Amino acid sequence: MNIRTVIRFTWIVVCCGLPLFKGKSEELASSTHLRHPVRMAWSNQGQSQVVVANSNSGSLSLVDLNTRRVLAEQSIAESISDMLMPGSLDQILILDDSQHGLRMIHFADNKFDRISSEFVPLAQNPTRIVIHPDSNRIAIASKWSRRVTLMSKGSSGKQSSLWQIEQVIDLSFPPGELTFIPNTNNLLIADAFNGMIVMMNSETQETYMACQLPVNNIANLTFASKPDTSTVWLSGESLNSYATTINPEVTWGVLMDNQVRSIPLKELQDPRRTSMHLGSVYGMGDETGPGGDPGRVLVKSDGALITALQGVDRVAIRPQLPRSYTDRILVGDRPIDMLLNREETMLYVLNQFSDSISVINLQQFKVVHEITLGPQPELTDSDKGERLFFDATLSLRGWYSCHSCHTEGHTTGLLNDNLGDDHFGSPKRILTLLGVHSTSPFSWLGKMNNLEDQIAKSLHQTMLHRGSIDDKAKLIATYLKTLKAPPSIHHARGNFNSNFFEVGKAIFRKEGCHKCHRPPHYTVPDTFNVGLKDEAGNVEFNPPSLRGISQRDTYLHNNGASSIEELLFERKHPDPTRTPINAADRSALIYFLNSL
Ligand code: HEC
Numbered sequence: 111m112n113i114r115t116v117i118r119f120t121w122i123v124v125c126c127g128l129p130l131f132k133g134k135s136e137e138l139a140s141s142t143h144l145r146h147p148v149r150m151a152w153s154n155q156g157q158s159q160v161v162v163a164n165s166n167s168g169s170l171s172l173v174d175l176n177t178r179r180v181l182a183e184q185s186i187a188e189s190i191s192d193m194l195m196p197g198s199l200d201q202i203l204i205l206d207d208s209q210h211g212l213r214m215i216h217f218a219d220n221k222f223d224r225i226s227s228e229f230v231p232l233a234q235n236p237t238r239i240v241i242h243p244d245s246n247r248i249a250i251a252s253k254w255s256r257r258v259t260l261m262s263k264g265s266s267g268k269q270s271s272l273w274q275i276e277q278v279i280d281l282s283f284p285p286g287e288l289t290f291i292p293n294t295n296n297l298l299i300a301d302a303f304n305g306m307i308v309m310m311n312s313e314t315q316e317t318y319m320a321c322q323l324p325v326n327n328i329a330n331l332t333f334a335s336k337p338d339t340s341t342v343w344l345s346g347e348s349l350n351s352y353a354t355t356i357n358p359e360v361t362w363g364v365l366m367d368n369q370v371r372s373i374p375l376k377e378l379q380d381p382r383r384t385s386m387h388l389g390s391v392y393g394m395g396d397e398t399g400p401g402g403d404p405g406r407v408l409v410k411s412d413g414a415l416i417t418a419l420q421g422v423d424r425v426a427i428r429p430q431l432p433r434s435y436t437d438r439i440l441v442g443d444r445p446i447d448m449l450l451n452r453e454e455t456m457l458y459v460l461n462q463f464s465d466s467i468s469v470i471n472l473q474q475f476k477v478v479h480e481i482t483l484g485p486q487p488e489l490t491d492s493d494k495g496e497r498l499f500f501d502a503t504l505s506l507r508g509w510y511s512c513h514s515c516h517t518e519g520h521t522t523g524l525l526n527d528n529l530g531d532d533h534f535g536s537p538k539r540i541l542t543l544l545g546v547h548s549t550s551p552f553s554w555l556g557k558m559n560n561l562e563d564q565i566a567k568s569l570h571q572t573m574l575h576r577g578s579i580d581d582k583a584k585l586i587a588t589y590l591k592t593l594k595a596p597p598s599i600h601h602a603r604g605n606f607n608s609n610f611f612e613v614g615k616a617i618f619r620k621e622g623c624h625k626c627h628r629p630p631h632y633t634v635p636d637t638f639n640v641g642l643k644d645e646a647g648n649v650e651f652n653p654p655s656l657r658g659i660s661q662r663d664t665y666l667h668n669n670g671a672s673s674i675e676e677l678l679f680e681r682k683h684p685d686p687t688r689t690p691i692n693a694a695d696r697s698a699l700i701y702f703l704n705s706l
């Protein structure tokens with residue numbers, strides 16, 4: 111178990127200048143563009159309308175559920191990563207991930223008033239916003255800067271409806287999903303990739319609990335509002351690093367399991383718990399149907415469990431727990447969010463790639479309408495590749511997509527035993543694909559020179575895909591080529607210092623690191639023996655690119671080092687017999703690596 115410490119840090123930020131909106135003012139609702147919605151909330155008109163936040167177009171859509179029409183669409187930002195509507199206010203809070211800030215949009219009389227809106231800069235890459243059940247505090251997760259920002263509502267005069275930053279908390283891991291624990295000041299924060307959950311007091315920033323769950327890609331972390339508010343519900347994939355990508359182990363969900371877990375808070379806080387058996391586990395994939403990439407979870411007041419299966423375009427419904435069977439209803443492409451009406455008779459499912467809302471009548475148990483958010487243009491090869499990347503139906507029986515292991519192009523950081531090295535029994539760390547286009551050759555052994563060939567191999571031998579391969583590999587390669595390496599932690603936090611960088615760079619050269627990790631991509635096309643041997647007897651490996659290395663949390667092909675310090679100063683990479691690096695050079699070298 112690898113539990114990392116959470117660094118505490120408080121930072122008071124003053125709200126500064128408001129960047130100008132880049133959006134267009136004309137009516138967008140009927141225009142042709144890709145919207146890619148991410149979040150849906152009831153508008154302040156009761157339950158007849160919803161507001162939808164669109165990530166790709168950076169716009170908000172107001173949709174009338176009765177007439178099934180889009181009443182308005184307003185451009186707000188270049189792109190949006192999340193949205194929150196604090197119930198009692200005529201306000202929409204938007205995470206603007208291109209300008210890295212919070213936009214507060216006034217919303218009244220069915221109009222998005224972007225002229226009088228406000229902007230507060232946030233820690234880089236804000237990805238998720240949640241509100242405390244008492245509505246006075248919000249928390250925002252910023253992935254690559256590894257920060258959580260806490261904000262509260264201003265209490266006097268003109269600022270009364272504005273949200274102001276209280277503090278910014280530095281974490282040692284990239285936060286993904288998060289939630290306030292009802293009736294307390296505590297926050298639960300999940301790692302964006304690998305299944306770690308931390309419980310932290312949002313006022314003192316004291317960490318009460320850190321737990322490594324055998325669940326990666328946590329895509330839901332919420333408390334059911336009824337009947338039991340003390341149980342946390344999470345969903346994700348569970349990769350078994352020692353299972354292989356052979357037919358029976360994939361078919362029966364031994365390699366990758368699709369899970370929803372309900373964990374009573376008491377159990378989560380119990381020091382005697384074992385993470386393997388924490389809470390109740392509800393399998394989503396089984397012999398009755400596929401369950402790849404479970405996402406949002408809703409629990410009805412009668413206990414029925416509703417889960418959006420993002421990878422296989424279905425909503426799974428278990429009528430009553432703990433009944434074991436799951437019914438599935440086919441919806442649009444990549445169901446990313448869901449809302450249930452007050453009477454719990456209608457379910458609205460927001461579909462990211464089809465830019466639509468599927469309306470499900472739960473009594474009839476079927477989709478009764480499909481509401482489109484607007485016309486889509488013809489898809490480019492990269493758009494098609496993106497859809498394939500997140501499509502779990504490409505894998506045998508729909509257990510996983512490329513994204514299940516390479517989370518949004520990055521990596522869960524876990525080991526997986528596939529034929530990337532032409533051998534079973536020698537699991538390797540899943541490589542990040544962010545920036546992959548410039549780091550040929552591919553795989554740890556550096557055997558594949560061409561990205562399309564590597565992807566064809568992944569489709570064939572890791573996904574056990576049964577359809578045509580080459581056309582899909584080409585499209586996925588086009589998509590992967592658009593993905594950039596993540597920002598270094600120093601850049602993401604705005605701490606980059608070029609003097610320190612230059613000092614570290616000189617040490618990097620002095621130590622001869624550049625011979626195998628050559629700028630600008632900090633890799634070379636050859637393979638080297640650096641004193642490691644895998645279970646198949648291989649001793650020569652291709653140096654991974656060091657760009658974005660500060661956004662990885664384990665190192666080496668076998669996850670053999672859990673910090674860069676351990677790798678360089680204890681294991682003395684690349685040569686265990688070399689003279690130790692002195693203390694001053696060590697910190698300069700680490701600074702440099704954390705700036706790449
Ligand atoms: C079950 C987990 C898993 C899934 C699913 C998966 N991969 Fe991988 N991928 C890996 C592992 C592990 C490696 C490293 C293998 C090695 O080098 O031996 C890897 C390596 C790669 C590489 C090489 C990267 C580099 O820098 O050398 C590419 C490209 C890649 N995968 C693409 C894909 C694509 C595209 C899909 C979907 C079609 C996919 N993978 C599905 C686990 C997975």
Ligand code: HEC
Nearest residue numbers: 621622623625626638640642651652653654665666667684
């Ligand atoms: C002789 C070539 C060589 C030299 C010199 C070298 N490396 Fe490496 N490096 C490698 C190889 C090969 C790997 C991958 C080893 C493995 O896990 O199989 C690696 C892995 C790493 C990793 C881990 C990357 C990851 O994603 O797991 C880091 C960090 C790293 N090197 C930094 C350095 C630094 C800093 C220096 C200089 C002190 C250095 N390397 C010198 C070849 C080299």
